[in-house]
Amino acid sequence: MFAAIEMKITVFFLDIIVLASQAFAWSHVDSEFTQEGLIAKDFTLVASSLQREHSQALESEWLSIQQKDQNDNLISVDCSTTPKLCKELNVRSFPTIRLYHQDGRVNRYRGPRKAASIKGFMRRSLRPAVSQVDDKNITSFTSIDDVVFIGHIPASDQLVERFRTVAEKYRDRYSFAIAGKRSAASVECHNNLDGLQHHLTADHLSTSSPSELEAFIKTCSTPLIPELTRRNEMSFYTTRKSLVHFFVGNDKERDTYVAEMRPLAKKYQEYLHFTTTDVNEYPNAAEMLGTRKGGLAVQNPNDGHTFPYTWDKPISAGTVERFLGDIVEGKVQPLGNKGGEGKLGPKGRSGHEEL
Ligand SMILES: *[C@@H]1O[C@H](CO)[C@@H](O)[C@H](O)[C@H]1NC(C)=O
Numbered sequence: 001m002f003a004a005i006e007m008k009i010t011v012f013f014l015d016i017i018v019l020a021s022q023a024f025a026w027s028h029v030d031s032e033f034t035q036e037g038l039i040a041k042d043f044t045l046v047a048s049s050l051q052r053e054h055s056q057a058l059e060s061e062w063l064s065i066q067q068k069d070q071n072d073n074l075i076s077v078d079c080s081t082t083p084k085l086c087k088e089l090n091v092r093s094f095p096t097i098r099l100y101h102q103d104g105r106v107n108r109y110r111g112p113r114k115a116a117s118i119k120g121f122m123r124r125s126l127r128p129a130v131s132q133v134d135d136k137n138i139t140s141f142t143s144i145d146d147v148v149f150i151g152h153i154p155a156s157d158q159l160v161e162r163f164r165t166v167a168e169k170y171r172d173r174y175s176f177a178i179a180g181k182r183s184a185a186s187v188e189c190h191n192n193l194d195g196l197q198h199h200l201t202a203d204h205l206s207t208s209s210p211s212e213l214e215a216f217i218k219t220c221s222t223p224l225i226p227e228l229t230r231r232n233e234m235s236f237y238t239t240r241k242s243l244v245h246f247f248v249g250n251d252k253e254r255d256t257y258v259a260e261m262r263p264l265a266k267k268y269q270e271y272l273h274f275t276t277t278d279v280n281e282y283p284n285a286a287e288m289l290g291t292r293k294g295g296l297a298v299q300n301p302n303d304g305h306t307f308p309y310t311w312d313k314p315i316s317a318g319t320v321e322r323f324l325g326d327i328v329e330g331k332v333q334p335l336g337n338k339g340g341e342g343k344l345g346p347k348g349r350s351g352h353e354e355l
Pocket of ligand 1: 131137141
């Protein structure tokens with residue numbers, strides 16, 4: 001019964017909010033719009049949604065792309081008013097973003113519903129899955145995207161096919177090119193967000209299974225300071241490195257923290273995982289580690305010791321590095337004072353000089 005009342009109240013106020021924000025609302029194509037309209041242009045990026053409430057987060061991001069780019073290659077479709085079109089386009093889940101090329105090719109977007117990320121997808125989709133580069137334009141290609149893979153693979157090599165297959169699979173997220181010529185095959189990757197480069201060398205490639213190329217893609221594209229989620233947390237706990245947790249309430253807080261800590265995370269990446277956790281998604285996680293939103297805690301998965309950052313000084317790369325140093329020297333008591341001699345890093349390997 002209470003649920004019914006709550007529903008009524010929500011719907012009532014939602015209607016008011018919707019009316020008030022009408023000026024900035026989606027402007028969907030009308031019911032006359034057909035599939036022919038899509039191929040009238042060389043490409044069209046289409047967002048299909050069903051009910052407004054379910055796509056509000058996407059709506060504001062979409063509008064910001066539309067407004068900034070003045071791009072009439074972007075349209076949005078409300079499948080409740082244009083069901084025929086959505087059926088023709090085979091849209092079954094919502095919201096959906098796809099790029100339709102004039103020649104009939106379609107690229108499907110699977111990333112986060114964020115303007116920057118959608119724009120990246122659009123740029124990638126307008127290039128071939130694998131670009132060709134030579135000595136003159138290879139350098140500019142390395143910085144064309146956040147994550148860029150370049151295969152130095154002779155055209156005759158059987159690796160070309162493998163590289164292409166993987167590129168087709170990940171082309172919505174990363175950029176790929178082949179530079180021919182070199183005698184020994186290798187693949188280089190540029191993670192431009194973190195300023196890191198990775199290489200897969202000839203010996204690796206010659207013996208590698210297709211999954212090795214995929215593993216390489218994962219290694220290079222994983223951010224230096226990733227977001228910890230239920231889905232990926234095991235992969236961090238099983239490496240035996242200690243975790244440096246930070247708890248954020250929104251993307252802006254995350255970006256600020258990541259920018260501040262990136263050099264430190266790079267310096268100690270062999271020993272520590274720096275991560276962020278969204279307190280909205282995981283409301284109890286910070287408390288379990290003795291901290292709160294905006295707080296930091298170091299956790300050693302090997303002995304279960306946790307060290308919440310409780311210093312008065314604000315969290316910065318400098319204070320955190322000193323804090324880590326104090327933990328290693330045994331000057332910081334772990335949460336609950338279990339034993340009191342927490343060490344960072346895997347057992348028997350805590351003798352890293354700088355820590
Ligand atoms: C690089 O230059 C070559 C030769 O001019 C050209 O074929 C290729 O498309 C260029 N690649 C890119 C990514 O612009």
